[in-house]
Amino acid sequence: xxxxxxxxxxHLIGDFLLQPTSWVKEKERRKAASPKLYLxxxxxxxxxxxxxxDYNLWPIALLLSIAHLLIDLTKLYVQKPKTKTAWFIADQAxxxxxxxxxxxxxxxxxxxxxxxxxxxxxxxxxxxVFFLTQPASLILSSLLKKWADSIPSQPDQSLQDAGxxxxxxxxxxxFSFIVTGHWEAVGFLxxxxxxxxxxxxxxxxxxxxxxxxxxxxxxxxxxAMLSGLIFLSxxx
Numbered sequence: 001x002x003x004x005x006x007x008x009x010x011h012l013i014g015d016f017l018l019q020p021t022s023w024v025k026e027k028e029r030r031k032a033a034s035p036k037l038y039l040x041x042x043x044x045x046x047x048x049x050x051x052x053x054d055y056n057l058w059p060i061a062l063l064l065s066i067a068h069l070l071i072d073l074t075k076l077y078v079q080k081p082k083t084k085t086a087w088f089i090a091d092q093a094x095x096x097x098x099x100x101x102x103x104x105x106x107x108x109x110x111x112x113x114x115x116x117x118x119x120x121x122x123x124x125x126x127x128x129v130f131f132l133t134q135p136a137s138l139i140l141s142s143l144l145k146k147w148a149d150s151i152p153s154q155p156d157q158s159l160q161d162a163g164x165x166x167x168x169x170x171x172x173x174x175f176s177f178i179v180t181g182h183w184e185a186v187g188f189l190x191x192x193x194x195x196x197x198x199x200x201x202x203x204x205x206x207x208x209x210x211x212x213x214x215x216x217x218x219x220x221x222x223x224a225m226l227s228g229l230i231f232l233s234x235x236x
Contacts (some may be wrong), residue, residue, distance in 0.1 A: 171224040178228025
């Protein structure tokens with residue numbers, strides 16, 4: 001486990017602390033022809049050797065460097081301007097998976113996901129958390145569509161997809177508050193959202209928008225609360 005922690009620390013330092021923004025932009029522009037790409041990979045390998053502090057573990061550092069290079073090259077050539085955020089998340093996930101695989105190979109440790117898949121509580125938690133993200137957003141959007149169509153669109157006054165991500169975050173917060181027994185925090189979150197929204201709604205003087213936001217908020221909170229209660233009923 002100590003080796004795994006050191007490899008994750010290597011990645012965090014190499015990818016976030018020792019990689020300037022200028023290097024990232026040059027890699028995106030020149031891709032495989034960028035010297036900064038190979039310097040970045042070399043830094044990862046060197047950091048791994050320093051943190052592992054054992055010459056006999058050099059194959060781990062070498063494999064980590066190769067895996068990092070291949071993953072970065074894949075992202076550089078496949079990502080598009082509109083998919084940079086998605087590919088950033090995928091890139092970090094692939095790096096973490098490669099670290100787990102390398103660690104398991106050289107330490108004879110096995111990463112067994114069967115206990116998660118066979119545990120009703122854990123599986124229900126994963127399922128409900130996933131439901132509260134994109135699936136719940138699509139369901140609520142469908143339920144609110146007839147009211148959303150009657151509200152004039154104001155694209156210049158809102159960030160793209162901001163409402164969807166705000167809804168996802170608030171549902172996850174409400175769900176976590178309920179499963180941990182902090183019901184009072186749900187009221188605080190609802191009050192905080194009301195305060196921030198009150199000024200905008202008062203300025204707009206649009207009754208339809210006010211009613212639409214109120215219905216959407218109550219449905220979003222209600223969905224998260226119901227999910228939390230379902231999880232508690234399964235675990236109790």
